[in-house]
Amino acid sequence: MPELLCHPHSPSRVARAVSAQATRTPDGKLSLHYALHGEVARMNIAPPAAPRIGWKLWRRTCCEVFVRADGEGGYHEFNFSPSGEWAAYAFTGYREGTSLLDETLNPQVAVESRDERLDLYALVDLARLSPPYARGRLRLGLAVIIEEHNGGMSYWALKHAQGKPDFHHRDAFALELDEVRH
Template identity: 35%
Template sequence: MSSTSFKLIPHAAGMQRVAATYSLHGQISVLKATLQITYQLEGKLAELKIPNCSSQPLRQDLLWQATCLEFFLAAAGNSDYWEYNLSPAGDWNVYHLDTYRRGLAEEPAYKQLPFDVIRDDKQLNLSLTCALPPALITPTAAARLEVGVSAVLQSSSGELTYWAVAHPGSEPDFHHREGFCLKLA
C-alpha cells in the first residue's frame, strides 16, 4: 500500500484572511486498484456555504463553483489525467482529460461515486473509497501515480477561496501539473 498525508493551503490571494480560520488536511492511499482519500476541514464552518447532504446524490457539472473537495490523478510521464469533484452534499463527478484542460469528458467507468460526509459546527470529514480508473490499473501506471489535492471553499457571502497542496502559478490552477506533487507508488 502506498499512502501519504496532505495539508492544503489557500492561494496567496486569500491567504491572510482564511489561513488562520480553517485547517484542511487528509490522507490519500492506493492499494492495488483501490484508492482511498479522506479530507478533514476544521474551523468556523458556519462562515462557509456548505450544502446539506442530498438524499439522492447526483453526477453533476460545475461543482467547483461552490464548496467542493477535489483531487487529480495521473500516471507519471503521461499527459492525460483524471479530475474528481466531490460536493459535501454528496454530488460528484469524475472527468478524464487528454492533456492540460483539453478533451474534458465524463469518465464512463463511474456510474456512481458514494462517499461519506460527517459534519458538525466545527469539522467536516469526507471519505471516499473507489476503484482507480481502468487506465490506471496497469502495473506500470499504478506504480507511478502523481496526485494533486485541492478544494474550493465558498464563504457565506459567496466569495471563493482556492486551496491546494501546492499553487505553482500566480493564479489558482488545480490543473497545473506541477500541482500534482504527491507521489504514490
C-alpha cells in the same frame, strides 16, 4: 494528514486549516480523506443529496483529486461535494480534451460534520478509471475549494503553481503514490 496551503490570492475568513490524505488500498482503490477546520457554519455547503453526478461542483465548497500516471500528459479529475454529489473528467492534456465520465465509476462519498470540522471521505475504484492506475506509479493533486456565505472563495492545495489558482497545472500534482508490487 498533510496540510493543504491556501492560495495567497484568495485568503479564507472562515477556514483555519485544511488537510487531505490519499492512499491506495490493496485492491486498487484510491482512498481519500479531506478535513476542513474552521467556521463550518459560515461555509457554503450544499445540502445532502442522493449520490449522483453533479454539475459545476467547483462553484461551491468541494474536494478534488487530480490523478495521472507518472510521466503521462493525460489525467483525470474528480470533484466531491459534501452533498454526496460527484463529478469526474478525463483530460488528454493540460485542460484539453475533457469529457465527463459516467456513473459506472460510482465513487463512494461519506461526510461527517461537527461544529468546527467537516470530514469528507471518498473511495474511487482506480481500475474502473484506468486499469494501469490500480497498480502503477501515480501523481496526485489534492485540492479543496471553500465558498463562504459572503461569496468569498478560497483555494487550497498541496502545492500551488505561480499565478492564479490552477489545480490542473503539472506542479500541482505534488503527491506521489508508488507502484504496487507483489
